[in-house]
Amino acid sequence: MKDFFSVIFRNLIGFDMIIFIVAIINGVFYHFTKRAADELYRKMHLTVFVPGSAQSQEDAQRALSELRETEVVRMRDLMGRLYSVFVNLTGIFPLLGILGTVSSLLTLVKDMTDVEGSFYGALTSTFWGLVFAISFKLLDGFISAKIEDNEKTVALYLARNGKEN
Numbered sequence: 001m002k003d004f005f006s007v008i009f010r011n012l013i014g015f016d017m018i019i020f021i022v023a024i025i026n027g028v029f030y031h032f033t034k035r036a037a038d039e040l041y042r043k044m045h046l047t048v049f050v051p052g053s054a055q056s057q058e059d060a061q062r063a064l065s066e067l068r069e070t071e072v073v074r075m076r077d078l079m080g081r082l083y084s085v086f087v088n089l090t091g092i093f094p095l096l097g098i099l100g101t102v103s104s105l106l107t108l109v110k111d112m113t114d115v116e117g118s119f120y121g122a123l124t125s126t127f128w129g130l131v132f133a134i135s136f137k138l139l140d141g142f143i144s145a146k147i148e149d150n151e152k153t154v155a156l157y158l159a160r161n162g163k164e165n
Contacts, residue, residue, distance in 0.1 A: 014121070015100040016128050022096060023132045026089040030139055033082040037146045040075045043067070044153045069161065076154045083147050090136040097129015 044067075104121035 015103055015125055019093070019096050019100065019125065019128045019132060022089060022092070023136075026086060026132075026136055029082055029086040029089060030136070030143070033079065033086050033147075034143055036075065036079040036082055037143060037150055040072075040079055040150045040154070041146055043075065044072065044150065044157060067157075069158070072154055072157060076150065079147065079150060083143070086136075086143075087140060090133065090140060093129045093133035093136065095129070097126045097133075100125020100129065 101122040104125060105119075107121075108115060
């Protein structure tokens with residue numbers, strides 16, 4: 001059992017550390033993507049979708065006149081770039097797990113004395129790659145609906161104002 005924990009610790013300061021660093025970076029991109037999506041949503045939602053009363057329509061018209069196309073497009077583009085990086089980083093976690101597995105098993109070719117340690121190391125890389133892939137895919141499910149809603153809202157705003165996407 002002592003060897004098991006030493007192998008896990010050795011892998012945590014080895015290849016698995018790369019997986020954790022990429023996970024932290026992806027978490028930061030998720031945070032900024034969510035913040036950008038929420039900001040665009042707050043700015044656009046009540047401006048484009050106006051409730052029925054005359055007062056709320058006047059408020060919406062005032063907010064619409066203050067809204068600048070360049071700012072909206074800039075916010076949409078920033079949100080899109082952040083989301084693209086987040087989604088692409090999320091997609092590489094299974095690959096990082098496989099890469100960690102292969103690199104751990106390649107040590108077997110060089111040194112057949114630590115078969116058990118190399119095998120445990122290979123499993124931890126696969127495990128962490130899958131854990132982070134699943135976790136970030138779940139977070140993607142929460143944010144992707146707002147991203148799509150924002151894209152449609154901005155397109156509707158640009159169409160209503162006679163501007164091209």
